[in-house]
Amino acid sequence: MQALIVVDMQNGFLRHGNLASEQCLAVLPAVVDEVRAALGAGHHVIFTADTHEHDDAEFQIFPTHCIRGTGEADLVDELASFLGGETVHLVPKRRYSAMFETELEGILHRYAITDVRICGVCTDICVLHTTADLRNRDIAVTVVANATATFEAPEHSAEAVREQSLAHMAGILGATVERSTGAVGS
Ligand SMILES: [Zn+2]
Numbered sequence: 001m002q003a004l005i006v007v008d009m010q011n012g013f014l015r016h017g018n019l020a021s022e023q024c025l026a027v028l029p030a031v032v033d034e035v036r037a038a039l040g041a042g043h044h045v046i047f048t049a050d051t052h053e054h055d056d057a058e059f060q061i062f063p064t065h066c067i068r069g070t071g072e073a074d075l076v077d078e079l080a081s082f083l084g085g086e087t088v089h090l091v092p093k094r095r096y097s098a099m100f101e102t103e104l105e106g107i108l109h110r111y112a113i114t115d116v117r118i119c120g121v122c123t124d125i126c127v128l129h130t131t132a133d134l135r136n137r138d139i140a141v142t143v144v145a146n147a148t149a150t151f152e153a154p155e156h157s158a159e160a161v162r163e164q165s166l167a168h169m170a171g172i173l174g175a176t177v178e179r180s181t182g183a184v185g186s
Helices: 028-040 104-110 123-136 158-171
Strands: 002-007 044-050 088-093 115-121 140-149 176-179 182-185
Touching (some): 002 123, 028 044, 028 115, 028 140, 044 104, 044 123, 115 123, 140 158, 158 176
Parallel strands (some): 002 115, 115 140, 140 176
């Protein structure tokens, strides 16, 4: 069984708060297309959602974001509308990897998911760490390059960091990186 994992396409990364990023917002249409295609093909769709407590350790590294119960933790409206479908799942997470102390592993086992497409944000953080944990379990991963993004910040060039991360996922983690012009990697 195949699934699409959509990483952290939330208001707190796209529209509101300390970490909202126009680079991340820009891939929303491509992500919506991915979700429609997956559901149309009968695949499961798993949305992850960064969901923090006020005193989470991650705030020693990043500014406060996506606190449980705030609008920042909600999926953006364009994707929240898909919730409730029989094959649609929402996985709250509190670290970079969506595999860490979440329901994701149980969902993968229950539906015998062996093949994952992954998209969302940020390419170099939660997409990368979730891909690493999927590959540690020998799950095949295809990274949809045109539907992933990361933020622009000083000493964090969005385009350079994104390309480096895609290369790492292909060359080191053994994921397939799918670009609109064709697949790169193994
Ligand atoms: Zn976070």
